[in-house]
Amino acid sequence: MAADVTTTDEWQALRKHADEIRATHLRDLFAGDPARGERFTVEVADLYVDYSKNLVTDETLGLLTALAERVGLTERIAAMFAGAHINGTEDRAVLHTALRLPRDAALTVDGQDVVADVHAVRQRMAEFAEQVRAGQWRGHTGERIRTVVNIGIGGSDLGPVMAYEALKAYRDGGISCRFVSNIDPTDIHDTTADLDPASTLFVVVSKTFSTQETLANAHQARRWLLAGLNAGEEAVAKHFVAVSTNEQRVSDFGIDPANMFGFWDWVGGRYSLPSAVGLSVLLAIGPSRFDEMLAGYHAVDEHFRTAPPARNAPMLLGLLNIWYANFLGAQTHAVLPYSQYLHRFPAYLQQLTMESNGKSVRTGGQPVSYDTGEIFWGEPGTNGQHAFYQLLHQGTRLVPADFIGFNEPNHDIGDMHDLFMSNFFAQTAALAFGRTADQVAAEGTPAELVPHRVMPGNHPSTTIVADQLTPATLGQLVALYEHIVLTEGAIWDINPFDQWGVELGKVMANQLAPLLTGDRAEMADLDSSTTALIRRYRAQRRR
Ligand code: F6P
Numbered sequence: 001m002a003a004d005v006t007t008t009d010e011w012q013a014l015r016k017h018a019d020e021i022r023a024t025h026l027r028d029l030f031a032g033d034p035a036r037g038e039r040f041t042v043e044v045a046d047l048y049v050d051y052s053k054n055l056v057t058d059e060t061l062g063l064l065t066a067l068a069e070r071v072g073l074t075e076r077i078a079a080m081f082a083g084a085h086i087n088g089t090e091d092r093a094v095l096h097t098a099l100r101l102p103r104d105a106a107l108t109v110d111g112q113d114v115v116a117d118v119h120a121v122r123q124r125m126a127e128f129a130e131q132v133r134a135g136q137w138r139g140h141t142g143e144r145i146r147t148v149v150n151i152g153i154g155g156s157d158l159g160p161v162m163a164y165e166a167l168k169a170y171r172d173g174g175i176s177c178r179f180v181s182n183i184d185p186t187d188i189h190d191t192t193a194d195l196d197p198a199s200t201l202f203v204v205v206s207k208t209f210s211t212q213e214t215l216a217n218a219h220q221a222r223r224w225l226l227a228g229l230n231a232g233e234e235a236v237a238k239h240f241v242a243v244s245t246n247e248q249r250v251s252d253f254g255i256d257p258a259n260m261f262g263f264w265d266w267v268g269g270r271y272s273l274p275s276a277v278g279l280s281v282l283l284a285i286g287p288s289r290f291d292e293m294l295a296g297y298h299a300v301d302e303h304f305r306t307a308p309p310a311r312n313a314p315m316l317l318g319l320l321n322i323w324y325a326n327f328l329g330a331q332t333h334a335v336l337p338y339s340q341y342l343h344r345f346p347a348y349l350q351q352l353t354m355e356s357n358g359k360s361v362r363t364g365g366q367p368v369s370y371d372t373g374e375i376f377w378g379e380p381g382t383n384g385q386h387a388f389y390q391l392l393h394q395g396t397r398l399v400p401a402d403f404i405g406f407n408e409p410n411h412d413i414g415d416m417h418d419l420f421m422s423n424f425f426a427q428t429a430a431l432a433f434g435r436t437a438d439q440v441a442a443e444g445t446p447a448e449l450v451p452h453r454v455m456p457g458n459h460p461s462t463t464i465v466a467d468q469l470t471p472a473t474l475g476q477l478v479a480l481y482e483h484i485v486l487t488e489g490a491i492w493d494i495n496p497f498d499q500w501g502v503e504l505g506k507v508m509a510n511q512l513a514p515l516l517t518g519d520r521a522e523m524a525d526l527d528s529s530t531t532a533l534i535r536r537y538r539a540q541r542r543r
Contacts, residue, residue: 002071002363002493006370010067017063018327021055025458026432029057044313045299045476050463053432054320054400055328064319065309067491073315076490081305083109083266087497088363094497095264096271096482097301100294100475109266117264121276125261126287128241129279132201133173133286140235143198148177149191150280151221152205153213154351155269156243157181160205162348163273163281163293166341166474169410170285177280180221183213188220197228197239203280204242207269209249212506218253243276268497270351271482274475289471296475304483314480317402317462318487324400324460325374334392334401335378338424339469341410346378349481356485356496363493372492381405382423392431393455401461403428404477408468431459516541 005011030036030052040052056064068074079086083093098107098114107114131137135144150160161179180191192200202221206214222236229235233254241259242250250260261276273281274294282290304314324330333353335346357373379387381403392399405424409417434457440450464480466473489496514520515534523531 004366004369005067005071005491005493008067008070010063010070014060014063014067014323014327017060018323021057021060022328024055024057026053026055026460027457029055030433042311042313042316044303044307044480045296046466046473047300047313047476047480048465049313049317050465051316051320053428054323054460054462055458056320056323060323061310061316061319064323065315067322068309068315068319068487071491071493073487073490074309077305077486080486081301083107083114087268087495089495089498089500090265092497093266094268094271095266096268096274097298097305099263099267099274100297100301100479102295102298112264118275121261121263125276125279125282126290128261129283129287132283133175138238139198139200140229140231140238141198143196144174145201146174146176146199147195148175148201148203148280148283149195149221150177150179150203150205151181151188151214151217152179152203152243152277153181153211154355155272156205156207156211156214156277158270158344158348158351159273160278160280162342162344163278163474164284165344166339166469167281167285167289167293167471168341169469170289170471173284173286175283177284179280180217181213183216185220188217188224192221192224197225200225200239201283202240203283204240204253204255205244205277205279206242207245207263207267207272207277209242209244209246209253212509215253222254241279243279269499270355273478285471293471293475296470296472297479298475299472300476300479300483304479314483315487317480318484319491320400320462321374321484321488322491324398325371328398330374330398330400331371332375332377332397332399334399335376336381336384336401336403336427337378338381338403338405338420340380341469342404343380345380345404345477346376348478349376349378352481353485355499355502357488357492357494358501359492359494359496361494363495368492368494370492372488372494381427382420385423385427389427392459393434399459401431401459402464403461404464406466406469406473410469428461428463430455431457431461433457434459 036052041050080094081097083095085091085093087094093109095109095114099118101107101115103119105115132145138144157179164177178191180188204218225239226235236254237256240255242255243261244250245263245265247257247260251257261279263272263275267275274297304312309315321333335349337345353376354373359372360368362368403424405421434455437450437454440453445453485496515523
């Protein structure tokens with residue numbers, strides 16, 4: 001059993017060092033090292049990562065990488081890439097990195113030729129997508145497919161919707177996508193309300209094919225389709241395809257397994273975008289753009305697997321997160337993409353990071369004695385600036401932030417992109433360096449207002465810049481964060497690849513459903529609050 005990380009010399013050294021850093025301002029760190037802004041940077045594929053505006057020195061980074069070595073991070077990375085069962089509680093390999101291996105790579109795990117299997121499914125996806133995009137695959141009445149509705153939730157929704165939105169500029173082939181996830185009936189209602197069933201294709205995405213929300217929405221979609229077409233079950237085959245690991249359940253639902261695209265239990269839901277789960281994205285942007293996204297992922301995978309800790313971007317950023325969460329007391333982490341197309345990126349990252357690292361038990365079953373899993377949140381700039389940045393600039397909390405921006409816009413209109421990016425650069429500088437009382441007073445500010453207008457600065461951020469938001473850079477960004485998650489999980493000695501915490505709520509919802517529908521009157525061991533709430537609901541519900 002590994003020692004509690006907090007008892008190691010490396011952890012204790014960081015604790016001591018944190019006291020010194022608390023007394024240091026980013027202004028001093030920059031003044032003391034004119035090259036800091038260029039030195040504290042790392043490049044990975046097309047991403048330029050500037051971590052100079054973080055509350056760290058060379059010593060901090062040395063201590064953090066020593067901690068990574070102490071917990072065996074490099075060995076854990078190697079184990080993941082080799083297909084070891086590092087998801088111990090489910091006894092599974094963790095191989096999302098295999099989804100983006102090139103065709104000529106070799107990887108056999110548990111007797112399975114993983115690369116051959118991955119590329120066989122990708123080939124089928126590409127052929128299917130080309131048929132739909134070319135109008136060869138038509139609906140039941142002979143209409144061309146124009147709208148794809150992805151039905152799924154969690155990893156079966158957030159990855160596809162995030163990537164579809166991010167890559168809208170690359171859409172071609174006349175297919176637009178919509179996404180239904182919530183079991184709130186308004187979601188499927190509003191999503192389908194103005195659609196023509198004759199030209200609509202549903203992609204039902206569920207790893208298990210047993211998720212309540214997805215099945216309820218898929219059943220409703222089928223009723224809507226058949227009623228709209230005034231057709232029988234035979235119409236389903238041309239309007240429904242499935243993405244799942246469970247062929248039996250797909251066929252029980254009524255979807256022909258020939259119209260199913262599979263993946264494997266070694267792909268976690270929140271890591272599944274580069275598998276068949278990305279089918280709706282592929283339908284929208286086409287197979288070669290989708291391949292570019294996978295190549296982007298792969299470039300960062302290779303960097304993570306091979307770069308030394310001091311030059312390894314996901315490792316460094318993961319270790320910085322540990323620094324803030326465990327040594328400087330940060331509770332949350334903001335992700336601020338300066339790209340409207342990335343408006344679902346923070347939501348996607350919430351599942352990736354919080355479902356992965358929101359754990360309080362170590363891999364060996366002991367409770368952790370330290371904080372894990374920061375709360376990730378964010379909004380695209382500049383909207384966030386006019387909402388919550390006030391707290392970032394003058395509030396009392398430490399909120400490390402990632403700023404993500406692009407040199408080239410996807411649509412160049414006048415000087416708007418330059419104005420946009422001037423906000424991007426201004427914010428990280430203002431957060432870091434602020435404005436002193438002397439500076440504020442020198443501007444002629446009345447004395448009584450000076451304290452209100454002082455900007456303390458010393459708010460840390462990391463700046464991530466790519467040339468343009470493309471399928472490749474999107475893949476790189478997602479892989480960067482996936483590997484940040486693994487890095488943090490290794491330090492915390494937790495399993496980022498299970499999600500037992502979401503089970504209880506699902507089980508209880510299924511138990512309570514008969515009380516709400518009226519099929520059952522009482523439930524014996526229900527608490528008084530929930531009992532009273534349900535009684536009230538039933539009394540007021542008009543059917
Ligand atoms: O929210 C829990 C969860 O199991 C996620 O991990 C997963 O992405 C989501 O539900 C959907 O699961 P499925 O793809 O099996 O429908």
